[in-house]
Structures are given as structure tokens and as C-alpha cells.
Amino acid sequence: MTSTVSSPPRTVRIGSRKSQLALVQTHWVQEQLQKHFPDRRFEVHTMSTQGDKILDVALAKIGDKGLFTKELEVGMLQHETDLAVHSLKDLPTNLPEGLMLGCVTERENPADALVVHEKHKDKQLETLSPGSVVGTSSLRRLAQLRYHFPHLEFKDIRGNLNTRLAKLDEGQYDAIVLAVAGLTRLGMSDRIHQVIPPEISLHAVGQGALGIECRTDDAEILDLLKALEHRETAQRCYAERAFLNTLEGGCQVPIGVNTKIEGDRLTLTGMVASLDGKRLIKDAISGTPDQAQHLGIQLAEKLREMGAQEILDEIFEQIQRS
Incomplete structure (x- = not known):
């Protein structure tokens, strides 16, 4: 009598950007999947995207279609990875053929946050002095803040969260605008000086949520992702x-x-x-x-x-x- 040994379930490979925030988000997804499916193995594979490499040019000037996602998508299409974790706001609305948005996770607060230099701790957006320099890399934030506060000066700022905060603390800016969700996920909630109300700044599409992208024909992965859908x-x-x-x-x-x-x-x-x-x-x-x-x-x-x-x-x- 012959006995059949079932093969172990396949290892699931998760694609991620290398930035600190991206890794925090990806490891959270890895932990959640591991908790729901303890018999499986989930590995994180990191890669740099074009948006991570070009840090000296304003985002609007280099085009943003897939700026932070393309390399991760190529990895999935070439079957090097099985899924990719994105900040949903970075994921284009039109995805490459063969890929789909497989899951959206529960959202953190999607609002924008004002972070100020120490010398402006007694100020809010509404009370910053005329000419105060506010840093943002987002045209969405820029246009809305200019509409409400034409007396302020706005200056582009690039780099990861730590880099932007360092530039602020060095005095290159009087204040900067970041996402509440990113600061929260990195344990930096104490840097949030003011949560900007939607009456002043409507947030980006998908901001605060994670979007998990996968191959459209991978029923096994799509089934696993149902556990994380909110x-x-x-x-x-x-x-x-x-x-x-x-x-x-x-x-x-x-x-x-x-x-x-x-x-x-x-x-x-x-x-x-x-x-x-x-x-x-x-x-x-x-x-x-x-x-x-x-x-x-x-x-x-x-x-x-x-x-x-x-x-x-x-x-x-x-x-x-x-």
C-alpha cells in the first residue's frame, strides 16, 4: 500500500519598496497573513522604484504614472513575486494587463497633517505669519493651501519622511504638510501639530489605505487576500x-x-x-x-x-x- 505525501503549500512572495514606511506597511500585511494562515510561509522581497531613485526633481515634472509601482508590477508579471503592497494613493487607477487590485485594507486617518518647526509651536495653519515657508511635494495640497492661505509661501520638498522632518528641523521650512497615516504608522504621531480639516484640504484618493495588487489569474492569492479586505x-x-x-x-x-x-x-x-x-x-x-x-x-x-x-x-x- 503506497502512501501519498502532500506537498507543502507554496511560499507566498510579497513585493515591497525599500523605504521605511513601505516596509512597515508590508511587514504588517505579512504578519496579518501569517496570523490567518499559520501553515504557510510569507517572504518579503524588496526593490527600489523610479520614485525612490529620483529625489532631486519635483514629482509633477517627471510624471507619476506608476512612479512608485512599476518595478513591483514587473516583478509580479515575471512571477518573481506573488503580490505587492502599496500605499493605495500611489497605485494608478489603470493597472497593467494581467494585474488587479486584489484587496484594500482598513484605512488609517486619511487626513493631511501640519508639522511645524519648534519656533512655531504656538501657531496653526490659520495663524502662521505671512511669508512663512510651507513644504509639500503634492500639487493637491499646494493648490488647496494656496486657495485658503495666499499669504503663505510654498516650497517643494522631496525625500522620505525622516528626510523631510530633518529639513524642517534644520530650519529650511517653517512647516511641512504630510499624511497623518504615514506619521502614525511610523510611530511619529507626536509630530502631528494639526490635523488639517477637510474644509481646508481634501485628501488624496486612497490616502490612508493599503492596496494589495496581484495577478488577475492567481485565484489562490486572491482567496488569501480576502482575509485582509475591509x-x-x-x-x-x-x-x-x-x-x-x-x-x-x-x-x-x-x-x-x-x-x-x-x-x-x-x-x-x-x-x-x-x-x-x-x-x-x-x-x-x-x-x-x-x-x-x-x-x-x-x-x-x-x-x-x-x-x-x-x-x-x-x-x-x-x-x-x-
């Missing part, structure tokens, strides 16, 4: 991504959003602003959570009718000329 976050982010995709904007375009689910109502607020901060178009739409993508498309069309497309066309021309 339904409410996913519905909110699908509405946001549909809004962005319909407006054909990348993460380096001044498009901001805010979503909330109360009872059986999903409310999506969306915004498009000019780079100089002089024009800002904003509106909101509500419906049921299972209409998430339809709501995103509807709101985008509504903003287009209000003049958003003209603003976006101007911005693309400005970026190409610069």
Missing part, C-alpha cells in the same frame, strides 16, 4: 478611484476627495483646483455603498460641467512646459 474602506476607495479615473488625473494633479459611510449612505466629496489656488471647484454626491464606482463617475462628470476639465487641461499644459 469592506467599508474598499467601497470608499472604489468611489474615490472611479472619480479620479474619470477625470483622468494622476496623483500629481490637484484632485482631492473625502468619503464617509453613515448607515446605508456613502457620501463622496470631490475637488479640482488650479495650481495658483485661485480657482477651486468642489461638490458632493451621496448614494448607497454598492453604487460606489457609479457615484465616483457621476461626481467627476458633475465637476467637469462646473469647469474642472478646463482647469485640468491648463495644468497638464503647465507641467509639460515646465
